[in-house]
Each structure stands twice: as C-alpha cells, then as structure tokens.
Amino acid sequence: xxxxxxxxxxxxxxxxxxxxxxxxxxxxxxxxxxxxxxxxxxxxxxxxxxxxxxxxxxxxxxxxxxxxxxxxxxxxxxxxxxxxxxxxxxxxxxxxxxxxxxxxxxxxxxxxxxxxxxxxxxxxxxxxxxxxxxxxxxxxxxxxxxxxxxxxxxxxxxxxxxxxxxxxxxxxxxxxxxxxxxxxxxxxxxxxxxxxxxxxxxxxxxxxxxxxxxxxxxxxxxxxxxxxxxxxxxxxxxxxxxxxxxxxxxxxxxxxxxxxxxxxxxxxxxxxxxxxxxxxxxxxxxxxxxxxxxxxxxxxxxxxxxxxxxxxxxxxxxxxxxxxxxxxxxxxxxxxxxxxxxxxxxxxxxxxxxxxxxxxxxxxxxxxxxxxxxxxxxxxxxxxxxxxxxxxxxxxxxxxxxxxxxxxxxxxxxxxxxxxxxxxxxxxxxxxxxxxxxxxxxxxxxxxxxxxxxxxxxxxxxxxxxxxxxxxxxxxxxxxxxxxxxxxxxxxxxxxxxxxxxxxxxxxxxxxxxxxxxxxxxxxxxxxx
Amino acid sequence: xxxxxxxxxxxxxxxxxxxxxxxxxxxxxxxxxxxxxxxxxxxxxxxxxxxxxxxxxxxxxxxxxxxxxxxxxxxxxxxxxxxxxxxxxxxxxxxxxxxxxxxxxx
Amino acid sequence: xxxxxxxxxxxxxxxxxxxxxxxxxxxxxxxxxxxxxxxxxxxxxxxxxxxxxxxxxxxxxxxxxxxxxxxxxxxxxxxxxxxxxxxxxxxxxxxxxxxxxxxxxxxx
Numbered sequence: 180x181x182x183x184x185x186x187x188x189x190x191x192x193x194x195x196x197x198x199x200x201x202x203x204x205x206x207x208x209x210x211x212x213x214x215x216x217x218x219x220x221x222x223x224x225x226x227x228x229x230x231x232x233x234x235x236x237x238x239x240x241x242x243x244x245x246x247x248x249x250x251x252x253x254x255x256x257x258x259x260x261x262x263x264x265x266x267x268x269x270x271x272x273x274x275x276x277x278x279x280x281x282x283x284x285x286x287x288x289x290x291x292x293x294x295x296x297x298x299x300x301x302x303x304x305x306x307x308x309x310x311x312x313x314x315x316x317x318x319x320x321x322x323x324x325x326x327x328x329x330x331x332x333x334x335x336x337x338x339x340x341x342x343x344x345x346x347x348x349x350x351x352x353x354x355x356x357x358x359x360x361x362x363x364x365x366x367x368x369x370x371x372x373x374x375x376x377x378x379x380x381x382x383x384x385x386x387x388x389x390x391x392x393x394x395x396x397x398x399x400x401x402x403x404x405x406x407x408x409x410x411x412x413x414x415x416x417x418x419x420x421x422x423x424x425x426x427x428x429x430x431x432x433x434x435x436x437x438x439x440x441x442x443x444x445x446x447x448x449x450x451x452x453x454x455x456x457x458x459x460x461x462x463x464x465x466x467x468x469x470x471x472x473x474x475x476x477x478x479x480x481x482x483x484x485x486x487x488x489x490x491x492x493x494x495x496x497x498x499x500x501x502x503x504x505x506x507x508x509x510x511x512x513x514x515x516x517x518x519x520x521x522x523x524x525x526x527x528x529x530x531x532x533x534x535x536x537x538x539x540x541x542x543x544x545x546x547x548x549x550x551x552x553x554x555x556x557x558x559x560x561x562x563x564x565x566x567x568x569x570x571x572x573x574x575x576x577x578x579x580x581x582x583x584x585x586x587x588x589x590x591x592x593x594x595x596x597x598x599x600x601x602x603x604x605x606x607x608x609x610x611x612x613x614x615x616x617x618x619x620x621x622x623x624x625x626x627x628x629x630x631x632x633x634x635x636x637x638x639x640x641x642x643x644x645x646x647x648x649x650x651x652x653x654x655x656x657x658x659x660x661x662x663x664x665x666x667x668x669x670x671x672x673x674x675x676x677x678x679x680x681x682x683x684x685x686x687x688x689x690x691x692x693x694x695x696x697x698x699x700x701x702x703x704x705x706x707x708x
Numbered sequence: 709x710x711x712x713x714x715x716x717x718x719x720x721x722x723x724x725x726x727x728x729x730x731x732x733x734x735x736x737x738x739x740x741x742x743x744x745x746x747x748x749x750x751x752x753x754x755x756x757x758x759x760x761x762x763x764x765x766x767x768x769x770x771x772x773x774x775x776x777x778x779x780x781x782x783x784x785x786x787x788x789x790x791x792x793x794x795x796x797x798x799x800x801x802x803x804x805x806x807x808x809x810x811x812x813x814x
Numbered sequence: 815x816x817x818x819x820x821x822x823x824x825x826x827x828x829x830x831x832x833x834x835x836x837x838x839x840x841x842x843x844x845x846x847x848x849x850x851x852x853x854x855x856x857x858x859x860x861x862x863x864x865x866x867x868x869x870x871x872x873x874x875x876x877x878x879x880x881x882x883x884x885x886x887x888x889x890x891x892x893x894x895x896x897x898x899x900x901x902x903x904x905x906x907x908x909x910x911x912x913x914x915x916x917x918x919x920x921x922x
Contacts (some may be wrong), residue, residue, distance in 0.1 A: 180920035213775070215796070225719045239719070276910050283920040295775055296877055306779075306837050308756040308769025315773035318793075323748040324714045324723025349718050392769045430881055434903035445896035452882065452900050551790035606810045625869070648829065682719045702848025729883040771840070771878075778873035778909060779840055789873060789909065 181243040182595035183209050184271060185493050187288035188264045188435065191219020192479040193471025193486035194292030195247045196255070199489025201290075201690075202254040204499040207287055209284075210256060211275055213263035215253075218244040221479055223317040225349075226342055226472060229367075229581040231599055233515050234480045237583040237620045239681065241321075243479070246522035254360075256269040269464055271441040288423025288466040288493040290434055292486060295429035295450065295472035300334065303389040309396030314600045320350040327647055332399050333357045334387055335426030336350070338366035338478075343426060344374045349645060354379045358401050360386045360408055363547035367524065368577045369561045369623025376700040378663030383548055388415060390423055399423055413460050429680040439464060448477030454493075458507070462487040465498060477526065484516045522600035537578045552660035554697065561604040562625075567632065569613045572696070573603045574625045587620035618643050619680035628687075631695045638695035639672055644686040648706055650674055658690045658698035665696050669701055709726060731801040740797045747773065747780050748793040750803070758782050761793040761810035783811045821856065823892055828854040839879040841872025851882055854888035860884055860901040870901055873909050896916070 187194045190212035202208045216222070221390065224240020235243050240305040251258065265281070266274035272285045297312040303308070309328065313335065316327035331352050333344045336359035344354045354374065362384045364371050375381065384404055392396035403414035430451040434663050437443050439455045442463035454462045454469045461468050468489040471482035488509055495505035520526055523533050523542075534542055540560060545553040552574060562573025565653050571592055576598040584601065592609040595601050611628065618626045618641060628641035641659075650656065650671045658669035673687040690698040709715060716722050726742035735749060740749025747758070747770050757767040758780045771779040775794035783804040784790035788811075792803070804811045824886055835846025844867050857863045860870070868885055873911030876883075880901060888895040906915070 202780055215794070216861065241720075263908050263912065265907045274905050276906065276908065276914060279914055280917040280919055281910070281915055282918075283907075297772065298881060301836055301838060301876055301882060303836060306756070306766060306768060306840055308767055310773050315770060315793075318773040319748060319751065319770075320714060320717075323719065323744055324717065324720075324725070325748050325751050326712050326714060327751075350714050382919075395769065434907055437900070437909075438903040438905065445898075447896060645718050649714055761843055762839075766837075766843075768840070775908075776874060776877045777840065781873065791909075792894075 180272075183207055183286045184209065184499075185209075185288045185290065185498055186271075186284060187271070187290045187292060188267075189219065189292035189294055189471070189473075190214075190217035190258050190260075191292060191294050191471060191482070192221050192247065194219070194290065195251050196483040196486030197252050197292060197468075197470055197490035197493070198256040198258075198291045199247070199254055199353055201485040201493050202251075204491065204494035206494055206497060206499055208256055210258045210650060211262040212258065212260055215260060217248060217258050217260065220314070220663050221247070223314070223321045224479065225346060225545055227445050227683075228480055229622045230480050230519060231580070231582050232586065234484075234519060236581060237622055237681075240479060244277065247483075264435065267435040267439040271466060287497050288468070289494060290468040290470060290486075290606045291473055292469075292471045292482075293432045293435060293473045295433050295503060297425070298428040298430055300387075300425055300427045302387045304392065304396070305390060307390050307392050307396050309392070309421055310390055310425065311354060312321050316422070316424050317343050317346060321687035322354075322634060324512075326350055326352050327424070328420070329354050330418075330420045331422040331424055332401075332418055332420045332670075333424045333426060335428070336361065336364040336366060336371070336381070336383065336429065337426060339429075340424075340426030341366040341370035341374060342519045343424060345370065346380060347424075348374065348379070352422075355420055356382055356401070357550070358378050358385045358387065360384065360404055362406070364550060367579060367623060368546040369551035369575065369625045370541065370554075371546065372552070372574070372661060373624050376659055376661050376663055378551075378659065380663075381548070381550040382416075386410065387423065388620065396421055396423055398475055406520055430470060431475045431476065434470070436462060436467070436473070438467055439467060441467060441469070446475070448526060458513075459492040460485055461492065464597045466493075467495060475526070481519050483515055484512050484519070488512045488516070493553050493660045513588075518599050519550055519580050521598075523579050524577075524579060536576070536602060537598075537600060540576075543576055546576065549662065554661075556695070561602050563606045564607050565631065566607055567609045569606075569628055569630045571605055571617055572627045572629045573605060573609055573617075573621075575603050575621075576625070578602065579621060583620040583622065584617045584626060587616040587633060589614075589616070593617055613641070613667075615685045616673060616679070618685055620681040624683070628701065631692065631697050632702070633689060636692060637689045638692045639687050639689050640695065640698050641685050641687040642675075642686045642699060642701065644674075645682060649676070649684060650686060650701060650703055654703060656701055656703035658688060659696060659700040659702060660697045661699050663700070665702075667691055668695050669698060671701070702705050710754070712754060713754045729797070729799040729801070731797060731803060733803045734805055742798065743796045745793050746782070746795045746797050746801065746803055748786060749797050750792065757805065760808070760813070765807075765814065782806045799811075812813035819857075821858070821902065823891075825854065834887060838882050839869035839872065841874050841878075842868045843909055844869040847888045848885065850890055859899055860887060860892055861899070863887060864901050875909070876901060
C-alpha cells in the first residue's frame with residue numbers, strides 16, 4: 180500500500196491551500212479530487228471577492244483559483260484528478276476509486292476538504308427537468324458556456340441565490356423573480372441591489388407551490404406565506420419559466436469523517452453534520468483535520484485560510500516544523516480569519532435581527548425586503564454626500580468585512596480605517612479626479628461617480644457595467660432607478676474599459692439633474708430585452 | 709451556433725471549446741464539442757429529458773450538474789446509469805434516453 | 815439512550831396529508847407519505863427508514879434526500895432535527911461499477 184506524509188481529499192480552495200502550506204514545509208503531499216479539473220467551486224465564481232488585500236479581495240474567484248493552482252504546482256503539490264475517495268478509516272487509510280480500479284492509500288495525516296453539497300427543497304413538480312440547483316446553473320454557464328434556461332425563477336435570497344441571479348443576467352438569461360420564504364433577504368444587500376436595479380423583482384415571504392409542465396418545466400406558481408410559513412390563500416402568482424433554480428443552502432459533505440470515527444455534531448449554524456474540531460482544524464482522531472465548508476459552511480476566502488492553518492499544523496504534527504514556528508504562522512492566519520468573521524453577516528450573527536449598523540445608523544428596511552435602498556434612506560449613510568463637481572456616492576450600507584475601495588482611491592476620498600467592517604466614509608474635502616478606480620474595485624458594485632451639475636440641465640452618473648453588448652458612446656437609452664424602474668431617458672457620455680478595471684466597465688450616462696441620485700442603471704431598449 | 713450557448717460572456721469572454729464533433733442522441737445526429745460534458749452538449753441542443761424513472765416513469769433531467777445527484781444518467785455507448793454531467797463527450801458517442809435502467813420504454 | 819430511539823413513546827396516528835405522494839428520494843422514488851408512514855410503523859431513525867424503504871440507497875447514496883428524510887422523521891417524532899442520528903456512512907460513497915470494485919489494489 181502506497182504511503183504519504185499527508186493526503187488531502189478535495190482540491191478546492193481549502194484543500195489546495197492546505198496542500199501548498201504543507202508542501203512548503205517539505206511534506207510529500209497528494210491531493211485526491213473526483214473532478215476532471217482542480218479548483219472546486221472557485222472556477223465558477225466570476226464575481227470579485229470581498230475582504231482586504233490579505234484575503235485577495237477585488238480579485239475574481241476564478242482568477243484566485245488560477246493563482247492557487249500556480250502556487251501549488253510551484254511547490255510540487257501532486258494533484259490526482261478523476262480520483263474519487265469513497266471511504267476513509269480511522270487508521271488513516273483511504274479508498275480511492277479511479278477509472279478502472281479501487282486503490283488503498285495510507286498517510287500519517289489526512290486533511291478532509293470535501294466541501295459541501297446543495298440542499299434541496301420539495302414542492303409539487305420539483306423532480307421535473309428544468310428544476311435544478313443554483314450550483315448546476317453556475318456550472319453550465321460559467322464552466323461550459325451554456326445558458327441554463329431562457330426564463331429563470333430563483334428560489335433563495337442568500338448570497339448564492341443573489342450572486343447566481345446576477346450571473347444568469349450576465350449570461351443573457353432573464354431572471355423573472357427571486358423568491359424566498361424568509362421575510363428578509365439573507366445575503367449581502369449590495370448583491371441584492373445589483374439585480375434589483377436590473378429589474379429583477381423580489382418576493383420575500385413567498386414560496387414555490389408548484390412547478391408546472393408535463394415533461395419539463397413550463398411555468399411556476401408561487402404564493403405568499405404567513406409568519407408560520409403557511410401559504411395564504413388567494414396570493415398565488417404564476418410565471419412562465421423554463422428553469423427554476425434552488426439556492427436553499429449548503430450541507431457539509433462530512434460522510435468520510437463520520438465513517439472514520441471522528442466525533443460529529445449536528446450544528447444548524449454550520450449547515451448540518453460537522454466534525455468537532457479544535458482551533459487547528461484537527462478532529463477527535465489525531466492527525467485527521469477538516470477544513471473549509473465540510474467543517475462548517477462559510478465562503479471560499481475563509482476556507483483558504485482554514486486550509487493554510489491545517490496545512491501548517493499537519494507539518495508540525497509530523498515534525499516538519501517546530502511548535503514556535505507553527506504558532507507564529509497560525510496566529511497570523513487566525514487574525515486574517517477573524518477579520519473575515521466580523522460584521523453583520525458573521526457566523527456569530529447568523530439568525531440575529533440587526534437593526535443598527537456599527538455606526539448606529541438604522542439598517543435599510545427596503546433593502547432587506549425589496550433588494551434596494553429607498554431614496555430617503557440612502558442619504559443617511561456616510562458614503563453618500565453631495566458637493567459641486569464629480570464625487571463618489573458609495574451605497575454601502577451594511578457592515579461587511581471589505582475595504583478595496585479605500586485602497587483604490589489614491590486621493591484619500593474614501594476612508595474605512597482599521598476596522599474592515601466599517602462603512603466607507605467619503606471625505607468631502609478631498610478632490611475626486613474621476614479616475615473610477617473605486618467603482619471598479621467595489622466587489623459589491625455599490626459605488627457611483629456622480630456629477631450633480633454636469634451642465635445647466637443635466638447630471639452624469641458613472642456606474643459599473645458588466646454586461647454585453649457594451650453600450651456605445653452617444654447612444655441613447657433609458658436610466659433605471661435602484662428598483663429597476665425606468666425613470667428617464669439617458670445618453671451614454673462615456674464607456675471606459677481598461678485592464679485594471681478587470682472587466683468591470685465604467686459607463687457614464689447623462690440624465691436630467693433631478694435624476695442624479697435616482698439613476699443607477701442603464702438599458703438600451705433596442706439591443707437588450 | 710445553438711441559442712443556448714453563450715457566444716461571448718462579459719467576464720469570461722468567448723467560451724473555450726474543444727473540436728466540434730458529432731454524436732448521436734436516440735439515433736439522431738447531434739453536434740457538440742469534444743471534452744465538454746455530454747449533458748452540456750445535450751442542453752445546447754435543447755434536450756431536457758434524460759431519462760424516465762423505473763417506478764413512476766417520470767421524466768428527469770440535469771439537477772446538480774456535478775455528478776452527485778445521479779438524476780441525469782443515460783445510456784452512453786451501451787452503458788446505462790452513466791452520469792452525463794461528468795462524462796466528457798467524444799466523437800461518435802451513442803447517447804440514449806434511459807427508461808428505468810435500459811434503453812427500452814417500459 | 816437518546817429519546818428518538820424510545821420505542822414506548824406514542825407519536826400518534828398517521829394522518830394523511832395532501833402532498834403525501836410527493837417524491838422525496840429521487841433515485842428510489844420514495845414519497846413523503848411513505849417516509850411519514852414508516853415513522854408510524856416504528857422506524858425512528860434514518861438508518862431504519864433507509865433499510866425499510868430504500869430511500870438513500872439508490873445511485874446517489876442519499877446525497878440529495880438525506881436531509882429531507884431527517885427533517886420528516888424529526889417532524890413526525892415531534893423532536894428537533896439535530897437529535898436525529900444521520901444514516902451510517904460507509905464506503906463506497908459514490909456509484910461504482912462492480913468491475914471497478916473487483917479490481918482492488920493495496921487492500922487487505
């Protein structure tokens with residue numbers, strides 16, 4: 180039986196990070212993954228990540244994936260693909276199934292980084308072709324260039340539901356509604372706002388009653404629910420759709436750990452059955468670690484840090500580095516991880532009803548219910564100011580750990596400070612040059628450059644634009660407000676696409692002066708549906 | 709090109725694909741790209757129903773797209789229960805709708 | 815012993831519901847009503863239900879339905895979901911052809 184110092188199961192963000200860290204310390208590492216390609220779900224993540232520089236913020240997920248792969252190959256990590264681990268035993272033996280055989284391997288240490296699986300929800304017709312996981316839709320469009328459907332209804336307002344809805348729009352699909360049984364939106368407000376201003380309606384406190392169709396989905400009926408999640412009669416609404424996407428959470432794929440005899444717990448906050456691990460990610464079985472979503476559902480940024488932590492701990496466990504060295508590295512990683520676990524959406528705040536921001540500003544009710552901030556609410560946030568000439572308007576209203584906007588502005592217009600979760604403050608004394616770096620850097624696409632007095636009658640609004648076809652200079656279309664309603668005619672004054680903007684185009688539109696604080700999206704009615 | 713394929717993506721650009729090849733689905737010739745999952749090529753061709761279940765003869769299609777749920781299985785080159793979402797397409801492949809566990813409607 | 819396994823408990827009669835024919839286990843085509851009825855037949859754990867009905871024993875090995883089954887069992891028993899033990903985990907965790915399974919390297 181072949182032996183390794185360290186076997187890692189899963190070549191996603193956490194598994195690869197663990198492998199890199201361990202290989203750097205000299206361990207012989209092998210990573211098994213059941214897929215044809217490494218990277219886990221990272222290559223389906225086409226949005227810019229949140230966080231700070233240390234967390235690779237404002238870099239798109241698939242680019243982070245490419246960086247990880249480069250780093251892994253540079254330090255000699257051996258990734259075996261099409262290799263499904265179908266069993267693990269407490270003596271640190273695993274069973275791997277490849278194309279034509281079943282092979283056993285042993286290691287002195289094992290790191291399980293198997294990730295998570297999508298949850299399902301049942302309703303009449305849920306087994307019809309056309310009903311699919313949001314992850315399935317993401318796989319089709321972002322990995323294989325195939326549209327999941329023409330008209331899609333999304334169930335679930337967590338970050339997955341919101342992000343995938345935006346990606347469906349980017350792929351050229353129509354998202355007819357975003358539905359969630361919960362009374363408020365679960366994911367980041369900025370993600371919701373991105374799709375709300377494109378005109379996607381939100382139906383909170385609604386659930387799917389029925390998927391219609393004989394052989395495949397042709398329509399869907401939703402209905403409103405009361406506070407006990409019972410459907411209210413007479414509230415049924417019908418949509419013609421060919422696709423229904425389910426984004427109703429993830430569950431850790433922890434079966435291997437359970438099989439190996441690791442102590443498990445059922446932890447609803449972590450998404451289900453998870454191993455009980457110590458601060459280093461080590462399970463109750465010495466030398467077996469669990470990192471990433473399998474030890475509790477979070478996100479790729481924290482999974483990568485957890486992976487590195489377990490990697491260095493495995494190195495220390497096997498004597499490849501001394502305790503002091505390990506603790507030093509671990510403390511640094513712990514700090515990075517803790518800074519990501521702050522703010523309104525932190526694991527510790529899950530399920531809590533937060534009504535005020537850290538700054539004491541009331542959280543936008545409209546944002547939580549409809550997906551966009553109302554015009555009067557937006558004025559209460561420190562990123563929204565008014566002055567003569569060009570200035571940034573930052574519609575960032577929830578405390579999330581993210582600060583690329585501060586780094587992007589070389590003219591000190593934007594201040595967040597030491598605390599990553601603080602809302603960005605616009606410094607009215609600094610002069611905005613209109614470079615647009617902040618607009619492109621904002622992972623939540625929540626920054627606009629506004630010139631409230633462009634000329635006698637008009638204002639200009641510069642907004643992030645990630646759709647095709649790109650509008651052309653001088654073309655005329657319509658401006659949409661935050662809710663996706665057409666509010667006025669708009670003329671394209673400028674469209675900027677440079678390499679540093681990383682595919683976020685900066686579209687400047689001219690609108691009547693009184694629309695400066697309303698117009699937040701643009702549509703050309705001739706080229707777009 | 710099939711209207712279900714994304715010609716150019718605002719972030720990912722023009723999808724990278726293998727060589728254009730032909731395969732058969734229930735005896736009909738269909739085009740796809742070498743190496744892409746069979747299910748994706750079928751989706752591009754507009755196919756929704758991959759199989760009919762054994763007990764209730766209900767239609768099923770792609771559900772998870774990553775080889776977990778096993779709902780998209782079909783008979784590929786004579787082999788039933790093949791997960792089409794993770795099986796790379798090859799020139800000349802024979803893909804058939806699966807009824808229960810065979811190619812014949814029950 | 816955890817109270818889920820307490821056979822002497824009375825969980826009341828099986829009351830039919832309008833959506834009892836909805837499929838829960840997609841692979842083995844087991845309905846919600848069948849799972850609920852199994853609980854009233856005395857199957858209080860996911861493992862028992864699995865053996866009784868085969869839900870979670872199809873091609874996907876319970877990847878899709880296990881949480882839903884667990885939720886149903888908890889509801890019928892009137893207990894919270896986290897008190898229900900999940901089904902036993904054992905190899906193989908993905909579908910494997912007999913031909914491949916027979917070709918074993920480095921086993922005992």
